[in-house]
Amino acid sequence: MSTPTDCTAILASWEAQRPDAIAIAFGGSTWTWAELAGRVRRNAAAQRAAGLIPGDRIAVLDLNHPSCLELTLACAQVGTANAVVNFRLAPPEIVYVINDARARILFVGPEFAGIVEKLREELPTVERVIRIGGADDEYEAWLAAHEPDADADAEAHRATPDDCFVQLYTSGTTGFPKGTMLTHRGMLAHARNSAIDMDLGPDARVQVAMPLFHVGGTSFALLGISVGARLVMMRLPDPAAALEMLEAERITHTFLVPALLAAMTKIPGAAERDYSALKALSYGASPMPLPVMRASLALFPGVMRQVYGMTEQSGAVSTLGPADHSDPAVAHRLVSAGTPVRGVEIKICDPGSGEPVPTGAPGEIWVRSEQVMGGYWGKPEATAAAITPDGWLRSGDGGHMDADGYIYVTDRIKDMIISGGENIYPAEIERVLAEHPSIDDVAVIGVSDEKWGEVPKAVVVAAPGTIVDTQQMLAWCRERLASFKCPKSFDVVTALPRNPTGKILKKDLRKPYWEGRERQVV
Template sequence: MTTTSRTVSNLLQRWADERGDSEALRFGDLRLTWAELDERVRRLASALRAEGIGPGDRIAVLDLNHPSCVELSLACARIGAANAVVNFRLAPPEILYVINDARAQLLFVGPEFAAAADGLRDRMDTVRRVLHVGGDADEYEAFLGAHEPDTEPYDAQPDDCFVQLYTSGTTGFPKGAMLTHAGMLAHAANVAADFELTPDDVVQVAMPLFHVGGTSYAFVALAQGARIVMVRMPDPAALLDMIAAEKITHTFWVPALMAAMVAVPDASARDFSSMRAISYGASPMPLPVMRASLELFGPKLHQVYGMTEACGVVTSLGPEDHVDPAVAHRLVSAGTPISGVTIEVRDPATGETLGVDEPGEIWVRTEQLMSGYWQKPEATEAAITEDGWLRSGDGGHIDADGYIYVTDRIKDMIVSGGENVYPAEVERVLAEHPTVGDVAVIGVPDDRWGEVPKACVVAAAGATVDPDELLAYCREHLASFKCPKSVDVLDELPRNPTGKILKKDLRKPFWEGRDRRTV
């Protein structure tokens, strides 16, 4: 494989040559053919160069979903720079941290975030210019339109970073994962192979572009020449209606969105016949929502497990395993590795490979891996071994059939009386109880056992939680050492801007003045 074929620099050229008049991207009223998209990216590359952006430099985007973010990533690929996409759900101090950490020189801002950017402007260390994208104050179209299309792409290497996405930061500041030409193209090829994506397909991009479920999924479509239909924000009813209107074949959603979709009035009256693959992931899928989704969409669900550091998906549980009652236990698994990915479970302390059903840390090896964390060599060294394995930080095991079960983050594992308790296993049981709307299980100190499980629950709409009833329910479904010893009923669970529960905040009051490695 040549260097050119392993870089994104000329990704659009093939499709512009082969199918230039075919539609490449649709966003609201905007329609772009492959030839038009290619020209826009080339003009944008020239515009960035004119602003002094060159190899190794960073720009940043702070916006809801908009084609400009994808165009900027492609333009950065052409000139050797990288696009740091900012999580728009972050609080202003966190947004400032990401922009400064990336050392972004240009900031592209959507209308909803213009005021926030103005308020932070004098504290941006390296930003030389802020450009508004969309709305009445749009500067983006004039910015790219003022330049002739670039004709000399930078001679990028496969391991060069062109997209920088930030991790969730559940235990501290987010880290910039440097996603490379080779990694993103490997991910695109692997996902396309397993999900049978072709140039004739239509991919719905509904998840935020600051997440691999948005940007990496868009690049899966771009690499295969499939048409993209992008939405600014996911509206459950609108997304369902779009499937028939645009003949969507592939999409990626998160479980919370699917829970809202199955509750849409007359959802089953829609036409979903064009859909071939509905991928879901990024958070645990409650079994009731999964059952309702199967009833609504039919056997088209693919549960996926992945991570920013691997450009996205690394495992998949296919439609057959969702509907075969003989293997119903696999519904709580993450499936098997996708093409091009090897997974092992290792002892987190020694790195020793573990056997069937032995719990440990999930390690991943694939060409999809990031090159490292931006300007954080120690964190990179801790995450990626010398022989190329990514330590995911997730606990789990692999069964005799090769299915991977992701139990919990290693740091969230509860060690009670010498037994390992994975909160996710307990949470799955509690989530099945009709009075529970949301749940997190944490370890709290215990003089006899060291620590024991505690359930923190939010009542389902219209329901009242009886702690004693929940504890009895757990004793019916779990080994005694896994059962929570207490239940706290809360109004809501603390979450970070991407929706992940902040268990460290739940644990903190109980461990004040005590030593716990994972707090």
């Protein structure tokens, strides 16, 4: 059998080989591969009946639910793309993402139906809102109203490797998020590279705990689907429920963020459970404090794998395996991001000239692989700035590589803050704070936090004749930003440090808060 080059072929392959095996388990219900494939074909038929054509977008605003994966896989068949909305965003940010995607149909979970009703008039491209789950579910009727795609219908759009079928939004350095177009080629390359690295196959049971709006959710789920594994999905990443699931479902592979791991290690009786089925516990997406690392290694010995990745590369690009976690002779590697996964090239370049730097010297991390995104939706200039003509993605992360090929992420070229697995760009917060009449100047930095790795801090200069009320500032932010983006503290200063050209010296602002700490950025 030839190697599938698109996700439609992947699904058909497992339907043919393992029709009665369980593909997805969620909330006490299960779907076999035959049932999942049938639902995806109905979904594709429903999209076509709604007039959607290749290149159109739909959007999902919901907690984790199998319908989101069904929609993504149906988009792969139709040539459309699923723009999965971060449900933690504030209403103005939700409006921006849906409008930027120009979504024609919006699928919404019961927790967000009220929000969407209030925002409906601000979503001009949305032709229909379909509720998923709960007492007012419309999704099942929408599927049932359409017969599964016939072979002739399925041939109406023949997927190509470079088709975008899922669009995940990353925070933007200009203050607005960008839609990262993820393709069949990129997602399947990531699945192929990671599956080999993690010894992941059809007998695996994959826990999907991370939100599907995050690459650690959707990409990890598609990784499991690509190898025919059973997905066991969580609606929300609850620490106690995640531990119980690891034992009860005999989970073999999972991906978690350090904040969730930290909470799991503190659950009473956590060490008394049986995790013997677990083969690989991957973690990443935010800094891992060393105390959390030690507690996690004690709870899950021999299976911890750190991954460093990015949405623009469809997921992980490097990994630090279990051997490097347990060998005292290389304990210094615990603060590294490991070595490139197979199929991925990484080099360190001077961020100005783009030339490679000597081994051990700091620079910007550049990545090249088939995993790379198709570009930023509707932003050709940003795409050109991120991807070089010869295929290198400029990550925006600063770091160095040692003589053994281990990558150390030491800073962020673009000043991004990673808090509890969420990417936060200071420009988003600065844009909101700068609009307040009592603020004359503002800079947002990330400061160390034992629970979340780092959190945003705002350093502000008061406008002449005004006094900055920090509680008022926080309320102002909460109305306009997701709660995880809001500054956790404020410093009021007389002036911000700047270089001769006027650029704020954020390195100087950060320095007092990171002195004496071993900083691990993943």
